[in-house]
Amino acid sequence: xxxxxxxxxxxxxxxxxxxxxxxxxxxxxxxxxxxxxxxxxxxxxxxxxxxxxxxxxxxxxxxxxxxxxxxxxxxxxxxxxxxxxxxxxxxxxxxxxxxxxxxxxxxxxxxxxxxxxxxxxxxxxxxxxxxxxxxxxxxxxxxxxxxxxxxxxxxxxxxxxxxxxxxxxxxxxxxxxxxxxxxxxxxxxxxxxxxxxxxxxxxxxxxxxxxxxxxxxxxxxxxxxxxxxxxxxxxxxxxxxxxxxxxxxxxxxxxxxxxxxxxxxxxxxxxxxxxxxxxxxxxxxxxxxxxxxx
Amino acid sequence: xxxxxxxxxxxxxxxxxxxxxxxxxxxxxxxxxxxxxxxxxxxxxxxxxxxxxxxxxxxxxxxxxxxxxxxxxxxxxxxxxxxxxxxxxxxxxxxxxxxxxxxxxxxxxxxxxxxxxxxxxxxxxxxxxxxxxxxxxxxxxxxxxxxxxxxxxxxxxxxxxxxxxxxxxxxxxxxxxxxxxxxxxxxxxxxxxxxxxxxxxxxxxxxxxxxxxxxxxxxxxxxxxxxxxxxxxxxxxxxxxxxxxxxxxxxxxxxxxxxxxxxxxxxxxxxxxxxxxxxxxxxxxxxxxxxxxx
Numbered sequence: 001x002x003x004x005x006x007x008x009x010x011x012x013x014x015x016x017x018x019x020x021x022x023x024x025x026x027x028x029x030x031x032x033x034x035x036x037x038x039x040x041x042x043x044x045x046x047x048x049x050x051x052x053x054x055x056x057x058x059x060x061x062x063x064x065x066x067x068x069x070x071x072x073x074x075x076x077x078x079x080x081x082x083x084x085x086x087x088x089x090x091x092x093x094x095x096x097x098x099x100x101x102x103x104x105x106x107x108x109x110x111x112x113x114x115x116x117x118x119x120x121x122x123x124x125x126x127x128x129x130x131x132x133x134x135x136x137x138x139x140x141x142x143x144x145x146x147x148x149x150x151x152x153x154x155x156x157x158x159x160x161x162x163x164x165x166x167x168x169x170x171x172x173x174x175x176x177x178x179x180x181x182x183x184x185x186x187x188x189x190x191x192x193x194x195x196x197x198x199x200x201x202x203x204x205x206x207x208x209x210x211x212x213x214x215x216x217x218x219x220x221x222x223x224x225x226x227x228x229x230x231x232x233x234x235x236x237x238x239x240x241x242x243x244x245x246x247x248x249x250x251x252x253x254x255x256x257x258x259x260x261x262x263x264x265x266x267x268x269x270x271x272x273x274x275x276x277x278x279x280x281x282x283x284x285x286x287x288x289x290x291x292x293x294x
Numbered sequence: 295x296x297x298x299x300x301x302x303x304x305x306x307x308x309x310x311x312x313x314x315x316x317x318x319x320x321x322x323x324x325x326x327x328x329x330x331x332x333x334x335x336x337x338x339x340x341x342x343x344x345x346x347x348x349x350x351x352x353x354x355x356x357x358x359x360x361x362x363x364x365x366x367x368x369x370x371x372x373x374x375x376x377x378x379x380x381x382x383x384x385x386x387x388x389x390x391x392x393x394x395x396x397x398x399x400x401x402x403x404x405x406x407x408x409x410x411x412x413x414x415x416x417x418x419x420x421x422x423x424x425x426x427x428x429x430x431x432x433x434x435x436x437x438x439x440x441x442x443x444x445x446x447x448x449x450x451x452x453x454x455x456x457x458x459x460x461x462x463x464x465x466x467x468x469x470x471x472x473x474x475x476x477x478x479x480x481x482x483x484x485x486x487x488x489x490x491x492x493x494x495x496x497x498x499x500x501x502x503x504x505x506x507x508x509x510x511x512x513x514x515x516x517x518x519x520x521x522x523x524x525x526x527x528x529x530x531x532x533x534x535x536x537x538x539x540x541x542x543x544x545x546x547x548x549x550x551x552x553x554x555x556x557x558x559x560x561x562x563x564x565x566x567x568x569x570x571x572x573x574x575x576x577x578x579x580x581x582x583x584x585x586x587x588x
Contacts, residue, residue, distance in 0.1 A: 028444065028445075028449055029456070031444050034444060081407060084403065087400050087403070106452075110448050110451060111444075112407075113406075113410065117442055117448065121440055124435035124436040134425060134429060134432060137432060138419075141418035142419055145412070149415060150322065150411070150412065154324055154407055154411065157404060158323055161400050
């Protein structure tokens with residue numbers, strides 16, 4: 001059920017991304033690098049969360065697609081830059097060579113820059129006319145920019161790099177991940193909530209839901225880096241440990257970390273208790289996060 | 295006269311940038327890198343063009359300041375990334391060590407990313423209420439994003455890197471610079487025109503003005519790299535030639551290049567002939583571009 005929902009939306013997002021890029025000149029090397037990374041697949045969890053949150057708040061699901069695509073562009077830019085030699089120096093991502101391996105470092109830096117920029121161009125494209133929609137669109141741009149900037153995702157990435165080889169306690173680890181991966185996941189849900197018709201208490205509930213699944217997502221990522229299958233994952237395993245990365249399994253043990261992820265997902269489900277069946281995709285995504293194998 | 299105008303606006307922009315950053319947590323390493331680069335001074339030509347274009351079209355000069363600051367953030371991000379070892383590998387900028395020298399490569403990449411992101415956050419900050427202003431703001435975001443993305447500035451930087459050591463003819467050199475530096479200069483002027491009250495024929499004239507001064511600016515930059523004084527410039531000279539960069543003096547000779555820059559500035563002044571005295575700062579900036587020594 002959720003598998004079919006995810007697959008259908010993954011395809012819709014892929015098509016929409018292609019349409020957003022195809023309308024432009026894609027012969028240029030930078031565009032090739034952008035497309036190489038963004039078409040590599042991936043779970044598309046963030047854009048799907050934006051769509052599902054729009055649905056949960058009875059909004060127009062088809063109209064939110066450009067925002068969803070922009071979110072995926074921002075996520076992909078962050079992966080391209082994270083993978084650079086000066087950062088995590090990863091060579092494989094989603095089963096394909098990373099951008100700086102496939103092209104070169106300069107092209108990877110510029111490809112990431114261009115995806116981030118295109119995301120804002122897409123979000124700003126003013127095809128609405130109602131003043132209420134214009135305000136919403138500006139609020140969404142601001143919300144997402146804040147989430148991925150130097151007080152959000154970028155700061156999380158910085159903390160992650162600086163923490164390599166140093167011991168973090170649980171609070172510091174959670175703080176780092178809330179910024180590095182949690183902030184964009186939360187912004188994806190809240191963008192959907194803003195785009196839909198979320199009332200104030202629904203926004204609070206969705207924010208809490210997003211915080212819980214964002215953290216659960218990272219805990220499961222860490223666990224999969226210990227016990228996952230490289231073929232299914234599309235990337236190497238055991239890399240966190242060999243790099244001295246701070247992870248939840250390293251800090252709590254794999255068994256405890258698994259229980260922690262389950263608790264977080266249960267909290268996320270509780271956050272949605274006042275929502276009707278339109279929130280079922282959000283519920284299913286929360287479940288999927290612990291059950292996933294990649 | 296223009297010297298005083300530039301100095302006054304440089305100070306106002308510096309103060310506004312500081313206020314935009316100071317309201318936030320600036321202890322973090324990424325924020326330090328952002329501030330290191332953006333506070334290093336520079337001519338602030340792009341934000342001043344946005345302000346002067348607003349003035350020329352009888353707009354609210356004080357209200358355009360956040361947009362002007364955002365433009366300078368984008369310009370600074372592009373310098374930080376251009377200076378990286380994988381790109382131009384420059385160690386000195388505006389008389390100070392470049393970000394990757396002062397901090398490290400990862401911090402410089404992230405600092406640039408964060409400045410680009412903050413620019414969009416600042417531009418989206420919805421303090422206006424009139425629907426007309428909201429539409430304008432979205433149009434400005436879209437206009438600037440398009441100018442600095444993979445069909446604009448980023449593409450120009452890619453062409454520049456790929457052309458090193460290869461011969462470009464004059465058309466190819468102009469095309470590269472129209473993208474690399476021209477696109478953001480044009481967007482700065484057009485953002486001011488949109489923010490002001492430019493009528494359709496004024497927009498066309500300002501676009502032509504911007505194209506002319508954008509190219510003139512680059513021609514003069516190339517000339518200063520041949521004949522300039524490193525102390526006044528705050529960076530090394532002769533570097534283009536030693537790297538086999540394609541430049542206007544190399545292609546046309548320094549004397550011809552100087553005449554070409556003068557022609558471009560004269561064309562820019564002609565573009566403004568139907569504007570009243572409110573466009574005098576734009577006229578003076580065009581003059582300044584050929585007279586500058588740094």
